[in-house]
Amino acid sequence: MTTLPLEELPRPLPAPPLAPALTSGRRARTALSLLPLLLIAAWAAFDRRSLYDGAARLVAADPWWLLAAGLFTVLGWGSAALVRQGALPDRLPTGPLIASQFAAGAANHVLPASIGAHAVTLRFLRRCGVPLPRATASLALYSLARPIAKTLVLLGFVVACPGLLHLGDLIPDGRTLILPAASVAVSLLLAALLVTFVRPLRRPLLDVLRTALTDVRVLHTRPCRVLALWGGAAAAPVLQAAVIFSVGTALGLTLTWVQVTFAFLAASTAVGAVPAPGGIGPVDAATVFALVAFGAPMGTATATLIAYRVLTVWVPLLPGALVLSMMVQRKML
Structure with a gap:
């Protein structure tokens, strides 16, 4: 048996370059996981005064009513998951679906x-x-069902x-409705222009429309x-x-539940089409106005909306971002 010299022995083939691709994928997932936390930090720095004022008022509030508010907030995530499932014929896993809506709240x-x-x-x-x-198509149906149900x-x-x-004080005038109406009209016009002039998007958009009509019937x-x-x-709502x-x-x-509910429904219906993050801003201002129209003091109505935003936005924001990062x-996701 002859022995080959060491330099003549066959050398193993080089490994395919998979490691850099895997490393890049891990880096991308890590960046996506950290992005929600960075956005929260930036937003907290920008809106720190409202965060501080709302937190200070919540500390001095009745804890039992705050506990009830927290329970209704959790039920709100469940209702969002329910609508998502109702807008889709396919069966979705319940636990991950609710977790995705909790995470979506942070992104929203x-x-x-x-x-x-x-x-x-x-x-x-x-x-x-x-x-x-x-x-x-399910996202479009979800977006359509929410305002229709709220109006009903x-x-x-x-x-x-x-x-x-007191409907006379709460019905918005024509100028108040101009911005929501313009937002809806511009959205419809942009969709029509995309279908008409952008050929690469025409077929996907028509496929979505056909699928939406079929799924609605089913x-x-x-x-x-x-x-x-x-x-x-x-x-x-x-x-x-x-x-x-x-x-x-x-x-x-001191307002009743009926008055507060109607004030919020009227305010969010009137200005809900204004594109703001989570509806914050226009809906808050309109709700304060509606509460004052029912007889609430301006200071109490304003404090209520600030504390409401802290409880429903800032308190669950960090846990929601962590869930979002974990799902990524x-x-x-």
Whole structure:
């Protein structure tokens, strides 16, 4: 048996360059995991005065009413998950779905017009194996069902309690409705222009439209999906109003639950189309105005909305960002 010299022995083939690609993927996931925390830090620095004022008022408030407000906040995440499931024929895992909506809440308060929440939800649906046209169509149905259900609930309050509601002070004038109407008109115009002139987008948008029409017909043949979609969409604004009422009662607001609920419904319906992160700003100002129209002192109404935002935005924001980061790390998003 002859022995080959050491320099003539066959050398092993070099390993394929997979390690750099894997390392880049890990770095990208790590960056995406840290991005929500960095955005929260920047927002906290920008809005630190409102955060401090709201936290100071919450410390001095009635803890039992604040506990009730926290319970209604948690139920609000459940209602969002219910609407998401009702807008989709496919069965979604319950636990991850609720976690995704909790994480989406953190993203929703950073980007305007619910873009952050929709992006997180879209990524979650794709990870669950939902085709892109169907996932996009479910987001459109979700966005359509929420304002329709809120308007129907508002009309229900008007019919059920005509004597308790001072409609003349709360109905917005024509100038107040110009901005929401313009926002809706511009959105529809942009969609029409994209379909007409951008050929690469025409087919995907038409696929989404066809899928949406098909899914709407299928969903409304299933009573469980109808109840989840429209029941959850109707419950969501009522739960938000319950949070405001609980926080206001903890701070000494003397308005009834019916008055607070109608004030919030009227305010959010009037200016809800204004693209602001999580509706913060226009909806808050309109709600304060509505509460004052019912007889609440300006200082108490303002303090109620500031404390409400701290409880529903700032308190769950860090846990929501951590859940978002964890879901990114586990490739659930």
